[in-house]
Amino acid sequence: MNVLAVENVVAGYSVGDQILKGVDFVVKPREIVCIVGPNGAGKSTLLKTIAGLLRPSQGRILLADKSIGGMKPPDISKFGIAFVPQEHNVFGNMTVYENLEMGGYVARDHIRARAEAAMDHFPVLRQKRRQLARTLSGGQRQLLAVAMALMVDPELILLDEPTAGLSPVAATELFGEIIRLRDVGKAIGLVEQNARDAMAISDRTYVLVDGRNNVEGPSHQLLADKEISRKFLGG
Numbered sequence: 001m002n003v004l005a006v007e008n009v010v011a012g013y014s015v016g017d018q019i020l021k022g023v024d025f026v027v028k029p030r031e032i033v034c035i036v037g038p039n040g041a042g043k044s045t046l047l048k049t050i051a052g053l054l055r056p057s058q059g060r061i062l063l064a065d066k067s068i069g070g071m072k073p074p075d076i077s078k079f080g081i082a083f084v085p086q087e088h089n090v091f092g093n094m095t096v097y098e099n100l101e102m103g104g105y106v107a108r109d110h111i112r113a114r115a116e117a118a119m120d121h122f123p124v125l126r127q128k129r130r131q132l133a134r135t136l137s138g139g140q141r142q143l144l145a146v147a148m149a150l151m152v153d154p155e156l157i158l159l160d161e162p163t164a165g166l167s168p169v170a171a172t173e174l175f176g177e178i179i180r181l182r183d184v185g186k187a188i189g190l191v192e193q194n195a196r197d198a199m200a201i202s203d204r205t206y207v208l209v210d211g212r213n214n215v216e217g218p219s220h221q222l223l224a225d226k227e228i229s230r231k232f233l234g235g
């Protein structure tokens with residue numbers, strides 16, 4: 001069974017201005033699935049729609065066999081989808097530990113055990129648990145944002161450009177952490193500007209163009225395709 005199935009979804013920021021014009025998108029268990037495409041194609045909009053920040057005007061969004069399209073973000077989070085937005089994804093004036101508590105807000109129970117598990121996964125956060133988040137490096141802040149997502153023990157984690165603004169070394173480390181999340185059983189939906197590197201760690205890729213599916217397939221096949229490379233991956 002799919003973890004997530006988006007079927008023919010239409011959504012946008014205002015009535016009559018639809019950004020997604022009938023998108024299909026599937027994530028299976030233990031898959032990393034990339035969404036790439038030109039600027040403005042609707043990649044972030046697709047993640048926001050799945051996470052419940054935008055309401056689809058048509059189509060279906062299924063988490064396993066439960067229809068979640070149109071539900072509110074906290075409910076979607078409770079059902080097992082965690083969304084890590086590109087920006088403003090940690091509280092700079094709170095400590096690392098307090099940020100983890102905020103990440104568990106919708107789960108409410110076993111917060112301490114959940115935080116311990118998140119810090120087990122990212123030991124650097126345990127070392128820095130009493131530091132304010134704004135004092136972390138860019139890469140550590142992104143780890144914290146992902147750790148906050150883990151607090152609800154999601155089945156599916158949606159990451160919107162997690163390596164934006166990171167050094168190449170920090171980006172490579174973060175990609176390694178994303179693989180580790182898959183290895184512990186999480187399914188991952190990943191939007192990245194850094195398309196080639198993201199595709200290289202992913203199982204399948206969807207190319208979105210102007211709010212529509214353009215190409216999809218195993219990432220290694222798309223990476224090896226000269227035409228796709230030229231059109232969408234900068235040559």
Ligand SMILES: Nc1ncnc2c1ncn2[C@@H]1O[C@H](COP(=O)(O)OP(=O)(O)OP(=O)(O)O)[C@@H](O)[C@H]1O
Pocket residue numbers: 013019037038039040041042043044045046
């Ligand atoms: N909050 C918003 N209100 C209105 N329109 C928006 C909003 N956010 C994005 N858009 C518009 O939706 C369209 C798709 O944007 P989106 O951010 O989903 O694209 P993207 O594929 O993620 O692009 P990028 O790679 O540039 O981030 C763009 O035309 C953008 O201007």
